[in-house]
Amino acid sequence: MMVMGEMWSQVGSVIASVMFAYAMFQQYFPYDLRRYLSKYTNKIVSFVYPYIHITFHEYSGDRFKRSEVYLAIQTYLSANSSTRAKRLKAHDIKDSKSLVLSLDDNEEVTDEFEGVKLWWTSYKNVPKNNSFSWYPNSDEKRYYTLTFHRSHRDLITSSYLNHLVKEGKGIAIKNRQRKLYTNGSNDTWYGGSRTKWSHVLFEHPASFGTLAMDPKKKQEIINDLVKFKKGKEYYAKIGKAWKRGYLLYGPPGTGKSTMISAMANFLDYDVYDLELTAVKDNTELRKLLIDTSNKSIIVIEDIDCSLDLTGQRKKEKEKDEGEEQSKDPLRKKAEEEYKNKSKVTLSGLLNFIDGIWSACGGERIIVFTTNYVDKLDPALIRRGRMDKHIELSYCCFEAFKVLAKNYLDVESHDLFSTIERLLGETDMTPADVAETLMPKSDDEDADVCLKNLAEAIEKAKEDAIRKKAEEEEEKLKKEEEAKLKAEEEEKIKAEKEKLEREKESEGNSSKEDVKSNGILVKDLKEKGSVTT
Numbered sequence: 001m002m003v004m005g006e007m008w009s010q011v012g013s014v015i016a017s018v019m020f021a022y023a024m025f026q027q028y029f030p031y032d033l034r035r036y037l038s039k040y041t042n043k044i045v046s047f048v049y050p051y052i053h054i055t056f057h058e059y060s061g062d063r064f065k066r067s068e069v070y071l072a073i074q075t076y077l078s079a080n081s082s083t084r085a086k087r088l089k090a091h092d093i094k095d096s097k098s099l100v101l102s103l104d105d106n107e108e109v110t111d112e113f114e115g116v117k118l119w120w121t122s123y124k125n126v127p128k129n130n131s132f133s134w135y136p137n138s139d140e141k142r143y144y145t146l147t148f149h150r151s152h153r154d155l156i157t158s159s160y161l162n163h164l165v166k167e168g169k170g171i172a173i174k175n176r177q178r179k180l181y182t183n184g185s186n187d188t189w190y191g192g193s194r195t196k197w198s199h200v201l202f203e204h205p206a207s208f209g210t211l212a213m214d215p216k217k218k219q220e221i222i223n224d225l226v227k228f229k230k231g232k233e234y235y236a237k238i239g240k241a242w243k244r245g246y247l248l249y250g251p252p253g254t255g256k257s258t259m260i261s262a263m264a265n266f267l268d269y270d271v272y273d274l275e276l277t278a279v280k281d282n283t284e285l286r287k288l289l290i291d292t293s294n295k296s297i298i299v300i301e302d303i304d305c306s307l308d309l310t311g312q313r314k315k316e317k318e319k320d321e322g323e324e325q326s327k328d329p330l331r332k333k334a335e336e337e338y339k340n341k342s343k344v345t346l347s348g349l350l351n352f353i354d355g356i357w358s359a360c361g362g363e364r365i366i367v368f369t370t371n372y373v374d375k376l377d378p379a380l381i382r383r384g385r386m387d388k389h390i391e392l393s394y395c396c397f398e399a400f401k402v403l404a405k406n407y408l409d410v411e412s413h414d415l416f417s418t419i420e421r422l423l424g425e426t427d428m429t430p431a432d433v434a435e436t437l438m439p440k441s442d443d444e445d446a447d448v449c450l451k452n453l454a455e456a457i458e459k460a461k462e463d464a465i466r467k468k469a470e471e472e473e474e475k476l477k478k479e480e481e482a483k484l485k486a487e488e489e490e491k492i493k494a495e496k497e498k499l500e501r502e503k504e505s506e507g508n509s510s511k512e513d514v515k516s517n518g519i520l521v522k523d524l525k526e527k528g529s530v531t532t
């Protein structure tokens with residue numbers, strides 16, 4: 001026992017001496033000398049140490065975009081090596097059924113390729129931070145290191161890495177879960193800044209089958225999307241970035257947002273819901289764009305609420321519409337928020353849409369929605385930017401038939417002709433029609449719901465007539481008031497003019513007197529009866 005104790009104390013003192021010597025070396029040897037020595041040490045080490053390391057960082061360049069190779073390695077290792085690793089990280093829940101596992105930080109696994117053994121290690125670098133924080137550091141750098149014997153250099157660098165990236169991407173496509181991304185505020189609650197997009201799984205059930213609109217128009221949109229999806233070579237041939245812009249416009253509740261979901265499901269794309277008011281400036285907008293993936297739809301909803309984007313025309317119209325806009329508190333609030341927070345400009349947004357950055361990756365669809373198409377700057381929605389303009393309007397009979405089939409599973413009914421006539425006479429949004437068609441209890445069957453709808457449209461029609469009459473009355477009243485006001489003003493003006501004229505004529509007559517007096521004085525002077 002004594003011998004063991006002595007041995008440990010000797011080991012301890014050797015370690016202490018080595019550390020002391022190393023500290024002295026660090027402190028007293030000049031940097032250049034240390035670098036020189038380490039160069040030769042590395043050479044000697046590589047002579048006796050036959051392994052090669054390759055490092056794959058998560059972010060290449062200026063942390064603009066996650067490296068695709070890194071992601072492919074992550075997927076490959078998750079699929080192939082997670083059974084062998086001892087420490088794993090559990091990720092997203094796939095289809096809400098199973099966990100996705102990947103290597104934990106600083107964990108090592110082995111892989112084999114054509115009989116050659118290799119080692120993969122995952123690392124996380126946390127930069128030294130002087131201030132203490134309980135919360136995760138946003139500047140963490142992750143990377144994988146691949147280690148293999150130098151005799152297999154060719155096999156690994158040419159065949160293995162290609163095989164790995166291909167496999168990784170293949171697995172990613174197979175496991176692909178569509179996501180709905182959104183850009184919140186880039187400051188987290190603990191003060192750090194993290195990746196700008198955050199996501200949830202995209203699970204909206206809308207499809208073109210359930211979308212209520214004119215079938216011809218619907219088919220046209222579907223054809224357009226199919227052509228776009230298959231158009232990689234065509235776009236390359238004509239020298240255009242592989243992207244397409246859609247402008248969806250129409251009153252609230254006509255299915256603009258629903259159509260975006262239907263498009264995403266049809267194309268099997270991710271959705272990036274871009275909240276412009278949360279984007280600090282044009283640079284951040286560009287960064288967000290670069291950080292979107294291929295096969296995605298980038299959506300900016302209610303683009304008219306972004307004040308500055310309406311450009312010059314807005315300023316001209318401002319006076320006329322100021323009154324009307326200030327009536328809508330929600331709109332006013334959104335506009336104020338935008339004014340306070342965001343410095344994105346119209347030209348920044350135009351660059352976002354068709355600048356050179358938009359070409360990286362390709363296969364992207366950009367969708368704008370608005371309730372007020374006339375208020376947008378023409379530059380923003382011209383063809384080439386917003387290639388296809390789609391109007392979503394009030395519910396027509398064809399659209400109603402789709403809703404009746406969806407909500408009640410009914411394709412024909414006695415009330416259909418009445419509903420067709422009524423829908424032709426009044427405006428009702430698909431959202432209102434859908435809501436009325438939805439059974440509210442188990443007792444409500446198709447007959448009840450359709451009857452409810454007919455009544456609702458009838459009522460909407462009466463309301464519309466009453467509203468129109470009221471508006472007409474209001475208009476007449478205003479016109480009458482304006483007329484009276486104009487007459488009053490005219491009267492006052494005439495009165496004023498009369499007074500001025502009178503004053504003038506009074507002035508003139510006194511001038512005449514002076515003038516005639518002057519003549520009189522002149523005459524008398526000439527006659528010598530007045531002396532000066």
Ligand SMILES: Nc1ncnc2c1ncn2[C@@H]1O[C@H](COP(=O)(O)OP(=O)(O)OP(=O)(O)O)[C@@H](O)[C@H]1O
Nearest residue numbers: 210211212251252253254255256257258430431434
């Ligand atoms: N054309 C439609 N086809 C099927 N359902 C529709 C349609 N339009 C509206 N709806 C129904 O009404 C609801 C509201 O529609 P949606 O959110 O798509 O309207 P919107 O045009 O985006 O309105 P807003 O301009 O207010 O954003 C949807 O959840 C959907 O159930």
Ligand SMILES: [Mg+2]
Nearest residue numbers: 256257301369
């Ligand atoms: Mg909407």
